[in-house]
Amino acid sequence: MSNDLFNSFMTGPDENGRFGDFGGRFVSETLMPLILDLEAEYEKAKDDPTFWAEMDDLWKHYVGRPSPLYFASRITEELGGAKIYLKRDELNHTGAHKVNNVLGQIILARRMGKTRIIAETGAGQHGVATATVCAKFGLKCVVYMGAHDVQRQAPNVFRMRLLGAEVVPVTSGRGTLKDAMNDALRDWVTNVRDTFYCIGTVAGPHPYPAMVRDFQSIIGKEVRWQLAEQEGEGRLPDTVIAAIGGGSNAMGLFYPFLDDKEVNIIGVEAGGRGVDEKMEHCASLTGGRPGVLHGNRTYLLQDDDGQILEGYSISAGLDYPGIGPEHSWLHDTKRAQYVSITDKEALEAFQFSCAMEGIIPALEPSHALAHVMKIAGDLPKDHIIVMNMCGRGDKDVQTVARHLGFDMSDTEGRSAD
Template identity: 85%
Template sequence: MPEDLLNSFMSGPDEKGRFGNYGGRFVSETLMPLILRLEAEYERAKTDQRFWDEMHDLWTHYVGRPSPLYHAARLTDRLGGAKIYMKRDELNHTGAHKINNVLGQILLARRMGKERIIAETGAGQHGVATATVCAKFGLKCVVYMGAHDVERQAPNVFRMRLLGAEVVPVTSGRGTLKDAMNDALRDWVTNIRDTFYCIGTVAGPHPYPAMVRDFQSIIGKEVREQMQAAEGRLPDTLIAAIGGGSNAMGLFHPFLDDKDVRIIGVEAGGKGVDDRMEHCASLTGGRPGVLHGNRTYLLQDDDGQILEGFSISAGLDYPGIGPEHAWLKDVGRAEYVSITDREALDAFQLCCEMEGIIPALEPSHALAHVMKIAPDLPSDHLICMNMCGRGDKDIFTVAKALGVEIG
């Protein structure tokens, strides 16, 4: 790995794992030794050239990086205004950005001598990526997935089982990502000797938010180089969908010091951001609290009880957000907006028709916001959105929403 790429992964939160007032480590005493050991191992790995050489080799020859930066010419012409680029991370092996991070965590697990990997998943892409890398290295894999998500993401459930993973349906709560993460944490407490918890987003107790961000930052590093090659300058606006927020942080982080680059995160507005909380827009409609080991913005009632939220997208159906996103919102470096299910479905269909790309429902939210703002921007304005996942996993959900029977 080039020295400048290695150096780009060196920054992080303060010594307490906080991004301003967010982040931290709110866990049981049982988990503290595991988390401290993980933190120490990651600190060693960050400065170990052999670790990054192995990561770079796997990213190149196993994942298929760098993923292309694609000029969406027909969509640009259709919308008018800004020039639209898509970072094609859906072309990665397993069909999403998730494998960028999974490879890093499982290499750490191997360094630590762990032979059993557990993970949580919503849309199933993190579960598929974890099962894939576990199969490659011969590790036992257990994936916790909400029962509701098991039903609406059946293709990914089958893929995980084909890859040798045990998929555990979680029936508590609404049976979505929050509940899957709860059960994964319970498993980790119970099986501390041989188990490594591979978290799929920039949430959880420190060091997970910073560690996952560092692994995903390969996305933004590539965009910097690719946009310079294509246009001779940096993009004017970056846009990415946010559930927990790993694909977005991966795109955003290498640009945080570039003050002229506008950064927009797009949350799941569900049926609309209002008092009924039928959405998962925690930055738009939530307030700070503690969940899954970190302090961040959450959907919660007046008593601090976590609300369920709602989104057509399983990968965005989470009532919280990564703590670094919470900090970026408060300091004003990034903007956060919400997109409804209906708007995301419209963007899904337009992308299929105009570019021959079937997007996942997650980046369809980001594309919907591109569709809102691009027409009012000048033609020399460069927008880069992260196409973080492909949509074959979502065709049954979309068909049902559109009233189409496909068997």
């Protein structure tokens, strides 16, 4: 791996950090010098071989990359159509794709002389990854997490604290990811001297959306050569599919294929209890409209007065009421298709993956798998779908058990009814 990856694809923000009408940098005067310093440091790092040498070494020996590209033979046979490959990023150290990006940001933070790292987290996977890398480098770590998510993602809260992080429950709003990001930004404004904000998704003010995407692009880069090895030189996937909250795992898979017009790109949002006027979902592109949140302009769930609504999803990692600005641009330019999957469909896909492949997925990629289940049977047998299995499901087993009516405290495994 080298910085050649980022010289290979020309799609990106303009000098103002905009993807068409989306993105930008809407921050307070206090934060602007920090943002500009970060942008300058990242631009310098992109052309520095020693930066990428350190990243390559850690990705390989600490994270465990490359993650496997696995042909899901039983799922393929059961669905009866396209060949299904799973990009196994749940096998990374910390159990998700998040560590790919965290490593890059914290190396930048160290280069900038920052000693205190703050982060927001929803499902806890970004928080765990941040706490993990901070422990490795001996940095102070503070993770903001919605109080509601602290309850439903208790195993990851315990992991973060074991790793030495301070976990701050956020009680404002509905106590979810949006509210955690609000409080993290307030912290950053207050502690500008020694603090680096490690954002977990392709959102926030420029340069975060492009920078996080660049670090996550290792996912799609690997898929290109892995599929060529398994299917023959020059073979590209016909379709790539990933779940989307803010959208970092999806952009990591999509970005290296944007210039390959023959590759279909599908992002799967959280449909919650159904995409309707009640807004009991987090499908920003399906049920939202453009606005400004957390330093960038993108599609958001909002009311008629422009007030941000509280999204809902069974998945703590998908219940963000917005989406990364590059996804908004891909949506409006029709380079990518975006769909939604309900809680019920995601739960069915969760169980399907367990039964058919012996892989317990997180609820996030269960949404992507649910869409694969909808479309694969109608596609020809030589059609190749690559889906990003972006997280493992140990963090979600309590949530799933509760929704399926099982009492985990009952050693007989009986229904809670």
